[in-house]
Amino acid sequence: MKPHANSFTLSTLAVIIFTSWILAGANVAFASPRQNILADYAARVKIQTPGFEGFSTDRGKKLFLSKPGTGKPDIPSCTTCHSNNPANPGQTRAGKAIEPMAVSRSPARYTDFKKVEKWFRRNCKSVTGRICTSLEKGDFLTFMINQ
Amino acid sequence: MDSNLHNNLPRGPVEKPDQYRLVWDLPLRLFHWFMVIAVSVAGITGFLAPSWWLDTHVVAGYAIGILLVFRIAWGFVGSHYSKFRQFPMAISGMLRHLRMITTGKSDDHAGHNPLGSWMIAILISTLTGLVLSGLVALAGQEKLGPLAFLTTYQVGHLAKEIHEFIAFVLLGAIFLHLTGVFAEIYIFRHPVLKAMFTGKKPMANLSPGMKTSAYIGRGALVFVVFGVLLIGVGASLAGKPPMGWRAVDVPADYKSECGDCHVVYHPGLRSKEAWQSIMAGLADHYGEDASLDEASVASISSYLEKNDAGTFDTKAANQMGKVNTPTFRITETRRWKRKHRKIEPSVFRLKSVGSKINCNACHEDASTGLFNDSNVNLPNGAQE
Numbered sequence: 001m002k003p004h005a006n007s008f009t010l011s012t013l014a015v016i017i018f019t020s021w022i023l024a025g026a027n028v029a030f031a032s033p034r035q036n037i038l039a040d041y042a043a044r045v046k047i048q049t050p051g052f053e054g055f056s057t058d059r060g061k062k063l064f065l066s067k068p069g070t071g072k073p074d075i076p077s078c079t080t081c082h083s084n085n086p087a088n089p090g091q092t093r094a095g096k097a098i099e100p101m102a103v104s105r106s107p108a109r110y111t112d113f114k115k116v117e118k119w120f121r122r123n124c125k126s127v128t129g130r131i132c133t134s135l136e137k138g139d140f141l142t143f144m145i146n147q
Numbered sequence: 148m149d150s151n152l153h154n155n156l157p158r159g160p161v162e163k164p165d166q167y168r169l170v171w172d173l174p175l176r177l178f179h180w181f182m183v184i185a186v187s188v189a190g191i192t193g194f195l196a197p198s199w200w201l202d203t204h205v206v207a208g209y210a211i212g213i214l215l216v217f218r219i220a221w222g223f224v225g226s227h228y229s230k231f232r233q234f235p236m237a238i239s240g241m242l243r244h245l246r247m248i249t250t251g252k253s254d255d256h257a258g259h260n261p262l263g264s265w266m267i268a269i270l271i272s273t274l275t276g277l278v279l280s281g282l283v284a285l286a287g288q289e290k291l292g293p294l295a296f297l298t299t300y301q302v303g304h305l306a307k308e309i310h311e312f313i314a315f316v317l318l319g320a321i322f323l324h325l326t327g328v329f330a331e332i333y334i335f336r337h338p339v340l341k342a343m344f345t346g347k348k349p350m351a352n353l354s355p356g357m358k359t360s361a362y363i364g365r366g367a368l369v370f371v372v373f374g375v376l377l378i379g380v381g382a383s384l385a386g387k388p389p390m391g392w393r394a395v396d397v398p399a400d401y402k403s404e405c406g407d408c409h410v411v412y413h414p415g416l417r418s419k420e421a422w423q424s425i426m427a428g429l430a431d432h433y434g435e436d437a438s439l440d441e442a443s444v445a446s447i448s449s450y451l452e453k454n455d456a457g458t459f460d461t462k463a464a465n466q467m468g469k470v471n472t473p474t475f476r477i478t479e480t481r482r483w484k485r486k487h488r489k490i491e492p493s494v495f496r497l498k499s500v501g502s503k504i505n506c507n508a509c510h511e512d513a514s515t516g517l518f519n520d521s522n523v524n525l526p527n528g529a530q531e
Contacts, residue, residue: 074434093435094409095501095508118440125436 033111034103034145040113041138055135060143063136064101070129078127086147102147110141167347170257172226174366176346178218185210186274186321193314198520205285205292205521209381212278216373218271224369226362228258235261236268253335257348266324273317280310288462289519290392293384299391300460391460392517401447404439410507412477413516414451415459416468421475422451433474463518478503494529 038055045052064086067077074093075081082090082101090098099106110116116137124132132140171179189207192200222231235241241261247254254260259267286294287303298306331337342348395414402411417425426448429437439447456468466482477483487503495503506513509529512522 072431072434072436091498091501092408093433093502095505096407096409122436122438125430125438126434 033113034141037110037113037116038138038141038145041134041141044134045138049135052135055138055142057139057143057146059135060139060141063140064143068128071125071127072129075126078123080127086144101144103145104147110144116141167345167349168257169346170228170348171342171346172229172362172366173346174217174362174370175221175225175229176343177366178214178221179343182211182214182218182274185214186317190314190318197523199523201289201520205281208278208281211274212282213370213374213377215271215274215278216377217370220369220373221366224365233258234264234267235259236264237261241265248330251334253331253337255337262327266320266327269320270317270324273313273320276313277310277317280306280313284310286389289521290389290461290517291385291519293381295389296384296387297390300462300465304465392515393459394515395454397514398446398450400443401450404443404447408435408437410505411514412506413463413514414454415456415461415464415516416477417451417456417475418469418471419452419455419457421471422448422455425475426451433476459516461516461518463516476504490529494525497526497528499526500529 042052042055064078064082065084069076081092081098086101087105089100092098099109101109103109120132120137120140124130124136185207189204189211192204192207196204221229227233235256241264244253244261248262256263282292282294283298283306284303285292286296286298287300288307289295289303328339331339338349397411405411414422425432426444429439429444456464459468461468467477467480470480470482472479478487494500497508500508506518509523509525510518511524512519
């Protein structure tokens with residue numbers, strides 16, 4: 001009976017290990033798309049800054065409220081269209097309403113990497129006259145996620 | 148002696164009721180007063196009201212059309228004095244009547260007198276011209292109504308000019324009509340206004356007597372038959388696809404890439420060349436970076452070029468879409484400026500409007516490219 005019992009223990013163990021692998025894999029696959037986007041930006045920052053300690057809500061807030069004055073004169077700041085408070089809706093210069101930037105108000109935001117990149121590309125160019133760094137993008141998203 | 152003269156009649160109203168005889172049958176009187184109402188509504192909405200009263204104007208116009216068809220039919224099958232062949236239309240008779248008026252007299256006539264007959268002829272033909280030109284204008288300009296399936300914008304535009312001209316002719320005709328009525332009442336002492344209510348005139352020696360109720364049933368029948376016929380044919384023609392307009396299937400990337408920032412403009416609002424230049428200059432799109440990836444640029448460009456202003460024959464496509472401005476802005480076209488000249492700048496700054504280029508804020512049908520006058524709805528706080 002003993003060898004039999006051993007093989008039972010072994011197979012139970014195998015099942016447990018296998019299941020936890022599946023769960024771990026699922027955890028990666030089902031991690032929030034927003035966290036994946038942040039992780040992606042973090043990975044890019046780490047390549048250039050090995051001592052990187054994580055994104056900062058404060059830096060993101062400062063960026064959001066800044067008026068760099070190096071972009072297009074009609075839109076000196078993020079707040080020109082998005083309003084001073086990320087919890088409030090904004091309005092484009094053309095008059096179209098913009099959903100609040102805060103994730104608490106617009107839960108669907110920052111879940112499509114392509115879309116996030118598109119708007120960073122366009123709006124960073126418009127406001128700052130250059131493309132944003134991965135650090136700036138990560139800080140900005142962190143600020144919005146924590147609003 | 149002129150048989151129209153009844154010199155033996157006393158001047159002024161005859162008070163003995165037995166000498167009042169029915170001249171205007173009930174259907175004719177109803178026709179007259181409904182016409183007064185319909186023309187008043189059409190006149191006020193056409194001359195005075197802002198353009199978004201077009202719906203009401205058009206309904207009044209349809210009513211005038213049905214009333215006119217009834218009146219013309221009634222001129223053949225109505226009671227004695229309603230019949231056109233009883234109208235003393237001879238030029239010689241009219242000249243004699245005119246000469247008589249200059250001496251301060253107007254002889255009695257059971258039905259219309261010669262000038263009155265000509266007045267009716269002028270009113271009926273003027274109103275007919277107004278209804279027809281209005282239908283063509285509505286069809287060509289707004290792509291609405293029974294003639295929309297065969298009317299180009301150019302023809303509609305011409306019809307609108309004619310419609311406006313005839314409207315002034317009608318104002319003159321109404322003025323003459325009222326002058327005649329006042330003169331008959333106050334100078335020549337013929338109670339013609341009362342007669343248009345009671346139907347009765349103080350005419351002795353009236354040859355064809357008429358029973359009050361005899362023509363009511365026939366009038367109702369004629370009205371219903373022609374009314375149903377006109378509305379039925381009109382509605383079925385109005386259901387046909389209008390000439391020079393089609394619904395477009397807006398691709399998803401045009402909706403999202405362009406529509407995230409501004410109104411999803413109807414492609415007929417700009418010319419092919421304008422769209423090409425706009426798509427080539429997205430990196431600096433009216434002060435913003437609106438650049439797109441190549442695949443989106445290609446697919447959006449192909450949609451715009453296939454559906455540009457040249458492919459639509461609407462008011463908006465002709466007056467704005469086909470007109471290129473230096474910056475390609477729609478708001479710089481003459482048409483746009485003229486049509487919005489009375490809108491205060493503060494209206495464009497309202498939160499619900501936001502900017503001049505947010506067409507949808509007032510034009511409920513902006514996405515169709517039709518911009519019908521009747522679909523303008525100013526937001527709260529905005530007045531023209």
